[in-house]
Amino acid sequence: MKTFKTLEWIGDVDGCLELTDQRKLPSEFTAIRCRTVEQLYNAIKTLAVRGAPAIGVAAAFGVCLAAQETKNLELSDAKKQIENQIDYLASSRPTAVNLFWALERMKNKLSEIEEIADLQKSLLHEALKIHDEDIRMCSNIGINGEKFISEHSAILTHCNAGALATAGTGTALAPMFEAQKNGKNFKVYVDETRPLMQGARLTAWELKQSGIDVTLICDNMAGSLMKDKKIDAVIVGADRIASNGDTANKIGTYSLSVLAKAHDVPFYVAAPSTTFDLKIQTGSAIPIEQRSPDEVSNFMDAATAPEGIKIYNPAFDVTPAENITAIITEKGVIECPTKEKIEKLIKL
Numbered sequence: 001m002k003t004f005k006t007l008e009w010i011g012d013v014d015g016c017l018e019l020t021d022q023r024k025l026p027s028e029f030t031a032i033r034c035r036t037v038e039q040l041y042n043a044i045k046t047l048a049v050r051g052a053p054a055i056g057v058a059a060a061f062g063v064c065l066a067a068q069e070t071k072n073l074e075l076s077d078a079k080k081q082i083e084n085q086i087d088y089l090a091s092s093r094p095t096a097v098n099l100f101w102a103l104e105r106m107k108n109k110l111s112e113i114e115e116i117a118d119l120q121k122s123l124l125h126e127a128l129k130i131h132d133e134d135i136r137m138c139s140n141i142g143i144n145g146e147k148f149i150s151e152h153s154a155i156l157t158h159c160n161a162g163a164l165a166t167a168g169t170g171t172a173l174a175p176m177f178e179a180q181k182n183g184k185n186f187k188v189y190v191d192e193t194r195p196l197m198q199g200a201r202l203t204a205w206e207l208k209q210s211g212i213d214v215t216l217i218c219d220n221m222a223g224s225l226m227k228d229k230k231i232d233a234v235i236v237g238a239d240r241i242a243s244n245g246d247t248a249n250k251i252g253t254y255s256l257s258v259l260a261k262a263h264d265v266p267f268y269v270a271a272p273s274t275t276f277d278l279k280i281q282t283g284s285a286i287p288i289e290q291r292s293p294d295e296v297s298n299f300m301d302a303a304t305a306p307e308g309i310k311i312y313n314p315a316f317d318v319t320p321a322e323n324i325t326a327i328i329t330e331k332g333v334i335e336c337p338t339k340e341k342i343e344k345l346i347k348l
């Protein structure tokens, strides 16, 4: 059971967006309130809210904040101003397609509005729908993915694709919560996920809170565990899935997929249909976010590398479709993903 809200709209049309501040976890559980588009942009950029579905839902509410700033304008000027703010929000992070998907949907809703009096109400209604749909998609991913967690098995996951990364119970973690609900006994190994430790700080926190048997490992331990037959399956989330099934997810996911293949361990990706980008053919067209060198050279305000050292810090990598055993979505499971199978299920 989710015991916290990743993000919540507080109040009516003139309300604000409350976010669990994921930068502070696990040492502090606090919330921040975004009352302007700029505050939300910064919250997304600095990972106060993170995870592909969660940033999509947050950005949808960001459009409601943008609408609050257009009160004395004519409808056409208000629409122009909101469209500019949508472009601004879209520039916060480049990889997770859910951000662009949600903003596009809000833009379409905006284009349908005919009366200035309806503007704020219609946009808030649409953002709340996106929020509620995300909750439902997570629970269906859980139901569809639960069968891949066998009794007494051990699952490995990377980064955080849990409740914190969505409005609901998560993507990769949703099958685990469902298996727990069904009384299955299993354990989960969590990669710490350098450089920002989403696995250690967020996934380990979520699983421990829920009472699932969880063990934290450093990223470089996964191969050794697989070799010792300690891992029965890998389940990860996704930030963007190309039409052919190539999948961008947190840096390190690709290496895990190669290790899984070498050790004959099934490798599952769990993601809602909003994470598919059918406009791009393969993973090579997915933009990969490059983040600050400071994330690698410093940790908890202490230097972990010599000053001035050259640093490469891509936030995501791409796992080729052929390394993926199946993609678990809210609409069903795509075994050995191909362009044809993906189109058939996702366009349903």
Ligand code: MRU
Binding pocket: 047, 050, 051, 052, 053, 096, 158, 159, 160, 161, 162, 165, 166, 170, 171, 172, 198, 236, 237, 238, 239, 249, 250, 251, 315
């Ligand atoms: O940089 P982050 O923390 O936003 O990266 C998140 C991930 O890579 C997740 O695995 C992905 O967004 C799936 S979340 C359901």
